[in-house]
Amino acid sequence: MEDKINAFMEEVKGRNSHEPEFIQAVQEVAETVIPYISNHEIYNGKNILLRMVEPERLISFRVSWVDDDGEIHVNRGYRIQMNSAIGPYKGGLRFHPTVNASVLKFLAFEQVFKNSLTTLPMGGGKGGSDFDPKGKSDDEVMRFCHAFMTELCRHIGPNTDVPAGDIGVGAREIGFLFGMYKKIRNEFTGVLTGKGLSWGGSKIRPEATGYGTVYFAQSMLQSKKDDVKGKTVVISGSGNVAQYAAEKVIQLGGKVVTLSDSGGYIYDKEGIDEEKLAFVMEIKNKNRGRISDYLDKYTSAEFHKGKTPWEVPCAIALPCATQNELDGNDAKTLLKNGCICVAEGANMPSTPEAIHAFHEARILFAPGKASNAGGVATSGLEMSQNSLRISWTREEVDERLQKIMKDIHDSCIDYGMDEDGYCNYVKGANIAGFVKVADAMLAQGVI
Numbered sequence: 001m002e003d004k005i006n007a008f009m010e011e012v013k014g015r016n017s018h019e020p021e022f023i024q025a026v027q028e029v030a031e032t033v034i035p036y037i038s039n040h041e042i043y044n045g046k047n048i049l050l051r052m053v054e055p056e057r058l059i060s061f062r063v064s065w066v067d068d069d070g071e072i073h074v075n076r077g078y079r080i081q082m083n084s085a086i087g088p089y090k091g092g093l094r095f096h097p098t099v100n101a102s103v104l105k106f107l108a109f110e111q112v113f114k115n116s117l118t119t120l121p122m123g124g125g126k127g128g129s130d131f132d133p134k135g136k137s138d139d140e141v142m143r144f145c146h147a148f149m150t151e152l153c154r155h156i157g158p159n160t161d162v163p164a165g166d167i168g169v170g171a172r173e174i175g176f177l178f179g180m181y182k183k184i185r186n187e188f189t190g191v192l193t194g195k196g197l198s199w200g201g202s203k204i205r206p207e208a209t210g211y212g213t214v215y216f217a218q219s220m221l222q223s224k225k226d227d228v229k230g231k232t233v234v235i236s237g238s239g240n241v242a243q244y245a246a247e248k249v250i251q252l253g254g255k256v257v258t259l260s261d262s263g264g265y266i267y268d269k270e271g272i273d274e275e276k277l278a279f280v281m282e283i284k285n286k287n288r289g290r291i292s293d294y295l296d297k298y299t300s301a302e303f304h305k306g307k308t309p310w311e312v313p314c315a316i317a318l319p320c321a322t323q324n325e326l327d328g329n330d331a332k333t334l335l336k337n338g339c340i341c342v343a344e345g346a347n348m349p350s351t352p353e354a355i356h357a358f359h360e361a362r363i364l365f366a367p368g369k370a371s372n373a374g375g376v377a378t379s380g381l382e383m384s385q386n387s388l389r390i391s392w393t394r395e396e397v398d399e400r401l402q403k404i405m406k407d408i409h410d411s412c413i414d415y416g417m418d419e420d421g422y423c424n425y426v427k428g429a430n431i432a433g434f435v436k437v438a439d440a441m442l443a444q445g446v447i
């Protein structure tokens with residue numbers, strides 16, 4: 001089996017030699033899916049996985065825009081349309097200086113499996129730009145978003161490809177992008193998700209990724225007759241996913257003690273309650289400030305400059321910032337300090353060494369493609385509401401989200417249970433996600 005996996009990976013590396021993040025994401029899937037393919041006759045000899053690692057379409061384009069001083073800037077825009085076997089391409093847009101083809105291809109590849117797991121009819125895609133919104137005025141962000149959509153609009157549509165937010169793309173950016181799409185195409189459709197509530201957005205979409213991650217952690221704990229209630233929780237990040245993961249942990253009776261950004265982490269040993277979290281939301285969503293500003297109001301908290309929060313003792317860890325933010329040494333520290341459950345809110349935040357350590361220690365570990373799928377699932381619910389031209393209540397959407405997260409958890413159990421009764425959620429998520437897409441590809445022939 002190892003020979004088969006190595007031969008496959010050699011081919012992938014040969015074609016994508018300068019794309020380490022993409023190779024990392026494919027390797028993780030190959031290790032679990034290739035043995036499954038070998039044991040299932042219908043997938044044998046069809047090169048299904050080889051077809052799945054090649055994007056159906058990779059679009060790259062120039063984005064020129066003018067700053068507040070009249071200077072012209074050029075950024076690179078992308079959309080990776082990875083796989084449309086089970087529905088229109090669907091996945092977020094990331095605006096961050098580290099964006100490149102490798103990062104977006106890893107995200108698009110993960111998205112294919114994640115969207116399949118949601119049980120909704122969505123293919124996988126991802127896009128973005130190396131544009132850095134940090135320090136830009138609202139007008140500059142608007143001009144950039146308008147310029148970006150001027151090109152992107154010809155490649156997307158409600159039945160073709162439906163982008164959404166990701167790092168650096170929130171409600172403000174989705175508004176500017178939607179405005180330009182509507183102007184150029186002269187149509188008001190569900191072409192983007194994460195829209196404002198008064199113009200086609202879904203209730204609970206802003207909360208969905210963070211809430212869903214905690215619902216998934218809760219399902220894992222309940223499978224061991226345990227609970228989030230009363231547990232100390234370490235969260236990284238302080239953006240959309242981290243904020244609403246923290247909110248749900250607080251609602252379920254857990255104690256959140258950290259949040260972070262690229263400058264470092266805050267540690268509040270008293271716990272970040274709802275009032276303190278509202279202040280974090282003001283810092284991040286309104287003032288667009290730094291997490292260290294938390295200490296301006298809550299002076300007894302500590303700020304650890306340039307560090308990640310994994311050294312803080314906890315029972316539950318929720319990495320909600322970015323890829324490869326939790327390495328093998330961090331994993332060992334978490335385990336040493338008694339961590340029993342890790343659920344990824346971010347995409348691929350744990351390195352392969354960290355995942356290996358969690359599996360070896362037999363703790364509960366959920367990969368992002370399962371545990372953070374609540375965001376895209378609720379985007380799928382937004383698409384349904386747009387098509388039906390109706391709007392569900394908060395309770396209705398939250399109920400559907402909870403059911404979807406429970407179903408994803410159960411699919412992981414179905415495909416991921418080891419002989420000794422330990423659930424390998426990575427294996428479960430990869431195989432469950434693969435089967436649905438592979439079956440659709442087989443039915444549609446070689447295209």
Ligand SMILES: NC(=O)C1=CN([C@@H]2O[C@H](COP(=O)(O)OP(=O)(O)OC[C@H]3O[C@@H](n4cnc5c(N)ncnc54)[C@H](O)[C@@H]3O)[C@@H](O)[C@H]2O)C=CC1
Pocket residue numbers: 165166167168169170209237238239240241242260261262263320321322323325345346347372373375376
């Ligand atoms: N927004 C969504 O619905 C979904 C987001 N995700 C993933 O969740 C993660 C966070 O995304 P959002 O919260 O939406 O973005 P965001 O832009 O709202 O927040 C990103 C957060 O990550 C932090 N961050 C970025 N780079 C960092 C670094 N190098 N070190 C430490 N912190 C860093 C930022 O300071 C910020 O707190 C990403 O991995 C994203 O792909 C996954 C599923 C859905």
Ligand SMILES: O=C(O)CCC(=O)C(=O)O
Pocket residue numbers: 090091092093111114162163164165166193347372373375376377379
């Ligand atoms: O809501 C969406 O379409 C995409 C969310 C996303 O980018 C992700 O799941 O990583």
